[in-house]
Amino acid sequence: MKDTLSQDISAVEAKYEAQKIAFGPITFQCAMTIRNTGILKAVADSRKEGISADDISKKTGISKYGVKVLLDMAASMKVVREENEHFWLLKTGYFLLNDKMTEVNMDFVQDVCYEGSYYLEEAIREVKPAGLKVLGEWENIYKGLAELPEQVRKSWFAFDHFYSDNAFPTLLEMVFKNPPRKLYDVGGNTGRWARLCVQHDPNVEVTILDLPGQLRDAKKQAEEAGLSERIHGHQIDLLDDNQPFPKGADVFWISQCLDCFSEEEILGILKRAAAAMTADTRLYILETYWDRQRFEGAEYSLNATSLYFTVMANGNSRMYHSRDMIKQVHAAGLIIDEDTDDIGLGHTLFRCRLA
Numbered sequence: 001m002k003d004t005l006s007q008d009i010s011a012v013e014a015k016y017e018a019q020k021i022a023f024g025p026i027t028f029q030c031a032m033t034i035r036n037t038g039i040l041k042a043v044a045d046s047r048k049e050g051i052s053a054d055d056i057s058k059k060t061g062i063s064k065y066g067v068k069v070l071l072d073m074a075a076s077m078k079v080v081r082e083e084n085e086h087f088w089l090l091k092t093g094y095f096l097l098n099d100k101m102t103e104v105n106m107d108f109v110q111d112v113c114y115e116g117s118y119y120l121e122e123a124i125r126e127v128k129p130a131g132l133k134v135l136g137e138w139e140n141i142y143k144g145l146a147e148l149p150e151q152v153r154k155s156w157f158a159f160d161h162f163y164s165d166n167a168f169p170t171l172l173e174m175v176f177k178n179p180p181r182k183l184y185d186v187g188g189n190t191g192r193w194a195r196l197c198v199q200h201d202p203n204v205e206v207t208i209l210d211l212p213g214q215l216r217d218a219k220k221q222a223e224e225a226g227l228s229e230r231i232h233g234h235q236i237d238l239l240d241d242n243q244p245f246p247k248g249a250d251v252f253w254i255s256q257c258l259d260c261f262s263e264e265e266i267l268g269i270l271k272r273a274a275a276a277m278t279a280d281t282r283l284y285i286l287e288t289y290w291d292r293q294r295f296e297g298a299e300y301s302l303n304a305t306s307l308y309f310t311v312m313a314n315g316n317s318r319m320y321h322s323r324d325m326i327k328q329v330h331a332a333g334l335i336i337d338e339d340t341d342d343i344g345l346g347h348t349l350f351r352c353r354l355a
Ligand SMILES: C[S@@+](CC[C@H](N)C(=O)[O-])C[C@H]1O[C@@H](n2cnc3c(N)ncnc32)[C@H](O)[C@@H]1O
Pocket: 142, 145, 160, 161, 164, 186, 187, 188, 189, 190, 209, 210, 211, 214, 236, 237, 238, 239, 254, 255, 256, 257, 260
């Protein structure tokens, strides 16, 4: 057996890593605060010159005490560098300030997850989204999505859209290589993909299968875009195995949606989809699998996102290993005839048909 312990970091390094975890919530709030107050931008704008706490205080209106206490921590976090009472931006600081993915993830953690994450242990022990109570009294977050407080809703959608928007252009080309006439978008949310599809192809009709709140939003947005003629809604509770899927689709499209369900629930959804398919129907599953990522940072983000599902969303779902999803696809009587990685920011597309 390989001696994995000897490949580990030194005890001193490990103790340092452990402190980063111990103070993790505080370092996160420090990063949010230097971003939101303009302190980090003031450091960035000073470029090679560097800038003193006094000058940052004048620029931002934050007390010198506030600037110093935050930036001393930011220096420990290797976000900035401090020398001779001046501060310079380091690369991590650059990404905190300018990287869209980092911005979207930080806002999602702050507005959707932060307060509720305190209840993670309860969520794990009781297999329920124990943190959701800080946002409202719903059984799961999807039932409350249309009614979330405005800032929470904004950050939730920015997070959801950021990842799918990056993948959608490539996906349109892939799905419309054999143009479907009827596409059913399972968990189609507010209809972003549906609108893109009808704009891409003048002959396609899209039906969104989702909960009533999301269908209301989707209808409104389709009307505002003048696209409501070919975008329809079909109300369904995907958790209810007694609600069959409508028949007649050339394509079932399930994007970033199965991660909202447990493996058992996924099987129920896929079985109902399979029951509504013919030999010519194709079912697409778009997901981000943590084992299919090229970058360690992406794998890290996905495993962290899983815990959002645990504590805030529904208590029993996650970002899956591709192996676990493939098992459910097969158990539902489907086979994958095309498997494509690295779409957008780390998405994988399975094209499935009846076995
Ligand atoms: C993460 S969003 C995915 C949105 C979109 N497909 C995309 O790719 O960006 C998950 C969607 O699944 C829907 N959903 C979750 N639970 C559901 C349920 N029990 N019944 C119907 N739809 C559900 C949510 O309302 C939401 O629109």
